[in-house]
Amino acid sequence: MLAKAAQLPADEVFLDLEDAVAPELKNDETRRAVAEALRGEWRAPTRAVRVNGVETPWWEDDLRAAVAGGADCVIVPKVERVEQVEAVDGVLAGLGSDAGLELQVESPRGLVEVERLAIASARVETLILGPGDYAAAAGMPELSIGAGEGERWHYVLARIVTAARAFGLQAIDGPYAAIRDLDGLRESALRSRALGYDGKWVVHPDQIAVCNEVYAPTAAELERAQQILAAYDEAADGAVLLDGEMIDEASRKMAVAIAERGRAAGAL
Numbered sequence: 001m002l003a004k005a006a007q008l009p010a011d012e013v014f015l016d017l018e019d020a021v022a023p024e025l026k027n028d029e030t031r032r033a034v035a036e037a038l039r040g041e042w043r044a045p046t047r048a049v050r051v052n053g054v055e056t057p058w059w060e061d062d063l064r065a066a067v068a069g070g071a072d073c074v075i076v077p078k079v080e081r082v083e084q085v086e087a088v089d090g091v092l093a094g095l096g097s098d099a100g101l102e103l104q105v106e107s108p109r110g111l112v113e114v115e116r117l118a119i120a121s122a123r124v125e126t127l128i129l130g131p132g133d134y135a136a137a138a139g140m141p142e143l144s145i146g147a148g149e150g151e152r153w154h155y156v157l158a159r160i161v162t163a164a165r166a167f168g169l170q171a172i173d174g175p176y177a178a179i180r181d182l183d184g185l186r187e188s189a190l191r192s193r194a195l196g197y198d199g200k201w202v203v204h205p206d207q208i209a210v211c212n213e214v215y216a217p218t219a220a221e222l223e224r225a226q227q228i229l230a231a232y233d234e235a236a237d238g239a240v241l242l243d244g245e246m247i248d249e250a251s252r253k254m255a256v257a258i259a260e261r262g263r264a265a266g267a268l
Contacts, residue, residue: 002037002040004205006040006041006042006043007043008043008044008205008208009043009208009212010043010044010202010208011044011045011046011199012044012045012046012047012048012073013042013044013046013047013048014047014048014049014050014073014075015034015037015038015047015048015049015050016049016050017030017031017034017049017050017051017052017058017062017065018050018051018052018053018077019077026052026058028061031061031062031064031065032065034049034065034066034069035065035066035068035069036069037069038066038069038070038071039069039070046072046073047069047070047071047072047073048071048072048073048074048075048102049062049065049066049069049071049073049074049075050074050075050076050077050104051063051066051074051075051076051077051088052077053076053077053078053079053084054076054079054084054087054088055078055084059088060091063088063091063092063095064095066097066099067092067095067096067097067099071099072099072100073099073100073101073102073125073126074088074092074099074100074101074102075101075102075103075104075128076088076101076102076103076104077104077106077130077133078104078106078107078110078130078133079103079104079105079106079110079117080107080109080110080113081113082113082116082117082120085101085103085117085120085121085124086120086121088101088121089101089120089121089123092123099123100123100124100125100126101121101123101124101125101126102124102125102126102127102128102172103117103118103124103126103127103128104128104129104130104174105117105127105128105129105130105134105156105160106129106130106132106133106134106137107133107134107137107138108134108137108138109137111134111156111159111160114127114159114160114163115163115166115167117163118163118164118166118167118169119167124167124169125169125170126164126169126170126171126172127160127161127163127164127169127170127171127172128171128172128173128174128201129156129157129160129172129173129174129192130174131145131146131153131174131175132145132146132174132175132177134156134174135148140152144177144178145174145175145176145177146174146175146176146177146178146188147176147177147178147184147188150187150191153191154191154195157173157191157192157195157197158195161192161195161196161197165196170198170199171192171196171197171198172197172198172199172200172201173188173189173192173197173199173200173201174200174201175200175201175202175203176188176189176200176202176203176207177203179203179204179206179207180206182206182207182210185207185210185211186210186214188200189210189211189214189215190214193214193215197215198215199211199215200214200215215261216261216262217258217261217262221258221262222258222259222262224255224258225254225255225256225258225259225262226255226259227242228242228247228251228252228254228255229252229255229256229259231247232247232248232249232251232252232255235247
């Protein structure tokens, strides 16, 4: 499995020491295996480890394994308090690691604290929705991770991405567990993409292509963005009509954002 994962065309891969590992296997042998795997060759440019939550007895040993393997980032699950982020930051500093932090928002308490969590450490790079645990904590009538009508997730997704953008962080949507339902995955991804999310976790290789497509600008979007930028550059007074639409500084910023996303996706 790890050999296949190493060749996947994803932007980031993470090895999971939390939900994917049974309590009786949360031991040094498992941690050594994760550290060894991290030191291998990976196609993905970013390698991360999801440690156990700070309220568990395992998280510090998990951090040591992540650092030993040279992880670029540490994913901290079930974050609800600034002190939890500060504790992880402190251990990483003591280990001499410059790893970044990705925080999973997985409960209503975490959501109402998300703005403070975003600035709890200079290491924080990303905010991630954890839809399964969030649905359970919020009492949502849902039994499939990431599923459910869009309305029930709109506020949660919007608040996370707003906090991320306010403080210059990435916003990542959580996984969609029905691995054969690619249409449902696409619908879920399109909802968060429309709100400005940078990407989405996948749990199966077959889901990667859908997400890579959804979170990259379409050819039409890129063409329109380039038209807007060209028209704005030619404008003498900061505003111009393009195909009957007023183009001004706000339009330019929107076009720049699309162009930058296109460059990140290799489309420009």
